[in-house]
Amino acid sequence: MSNMIRLGEIAHARSGDKGGHANVGVVAYNSAGYEYLCSVLTEQEVGKFFAGLGPTQVQRFELPGIYALNFLLHDALEGGASLSLRTDSQGKLLGLAILEMEIPRPKDLKLMLNEN
């Protein structure tokens, strides 16, 4: 058994653009998963994961009522939807991307999985 898991096992996500910045919201399936996310999904780790997009700053915000963390990736969209030449000019793929992030397998993984 690997000692890493996909973030997507314990969370789902959505992303989009805020001008030239991108936002990535990560939603845990329950409170156990949320507490774990708060400890492993630091601004630094998320910045490292998206380093290829060249964000100038990463900010993390908390939405405990829905077990979510929101990340703002500054200047990650090559100028934003109006200037970017990328296919994903609006950052719609970043949510799906972050779910592929590998994080350490938590001891109580079972408590964090989607029950549905």
Next chain:
Amino acid sequence: MSTKSLRIGNGAGFWGDNLDAPRQLAERGELDYLTLEYLAELTLSILAHQRAKDPARGFVTDLVDVVKDISPKLFGNTPLKLITNGGGMNPVGCAKAVSQVLVDQGLAQVRVAAVAGDDLLPRLDELIAAGESFSHFDNGQPLGDLRNRIVSANVYLGAEGITSALAQDAQIVLTGRVADAALVVGPAVHEFGWSWDDWSRLGAATVAGHLIECGAQATGGMYSDWDTKLDLGTIGYPIAELRDNGTSIISKPTDTGGEVSIGTVSEQLVYEIGDPQQYFTPDVVADFSHVRLTQHAENEVLVEAGTGTEAPKTLKVSIAYRDGFTTTGSIVVVGPRAQEKAHAAAAAVRVRMKTAGYELDQFEVECLGAGETLPGMDLWRRSSQEIVLRISARDHRREAIDRLTRELAPLVTSGPPGVTGYTGARIRSRPVLAYWPTKIPREIVTASVEVRSAEEWLT
């Protein structure tokens, strides 16, 4: 009015959204209000261009068909009301076009409102002379010589113009740029009689507005936990049922596809937000951070604990300016070493452009099918024998981009083996409209509201 609830459905999340959604909601949503949100950041600059060519245009033309479609619901004792920002750059022109349809449908007495005042372009020089800097919202850069390239400048108005129109018995309210959530906050304030400093409830209604403003993104569209059983072909569009205490229930019409669950609604809550404690709108700084969601019934999610603080002293302004030219084109590259061949083909294009005398300001190459949509990330990288080579460029010179539009077709005969799929018309150059967010003090802006019957709009 404490026991009363208010059902608001949103049938468009952008201009180009599903054409049948407004009718789905009007016929099957048991709505009090139908809202249609059409204006993405740069939509107004396109509409400004249309109005410049023809002063009768510059609004969302789809609206004319929508009003025809939903007209049976506009009759009766408790008729549906429609609120939309589809008035675009020309709410008055939109009111006239919509009124023509209403009169043709025998609805000459329906009252139609045009809410304007968001267009700052005519006032721009006066405001600059008075000391407004219009410096960039994020980085503080001054507007400088961009002034001469501005195509449109619109301030985000709040909900007061909409509420005022409803108080004058408007049944259809056509606005220019307003905050997306104002389409929901406006009717909520009108129906519940909230005061404009009831920050908590204005914030709560803003949460509801945010949840439905992108249409089917709240009801299963774009959902991470997608499955074929979601039946997206018949997806239902979202309804927010607001109560006087500020709580709301998100749902969709019965017997439609998609899903309204804690999962779909929570994803939409975090969509395109920054600091959840400070979601700025002209009416309130909403606080999303403690919102709670409960599955109230099948396809019904209860939304609680949205709140807010005092409205900001400044209002956001969106400026669009001309910023050179761009084009995008693609060809298909197949067979062994397809990715390598595709990059070689793109490199050949660059060499030929250089030979023609053009070093492009920006040139982007993606091998779609090989996992290159996220540059610099290896996530979805894989070897593929069938690739769409996508080339995209931007330059300040139209002639440079015009030349690039001629460089894809020759790859069919002078590129590597396995190049195919270039059968359409030649790709075209188009102007780039860039986006400049800025802000102004709120006291220098007021909404103008004009309400007349359809018949009166036509005389």
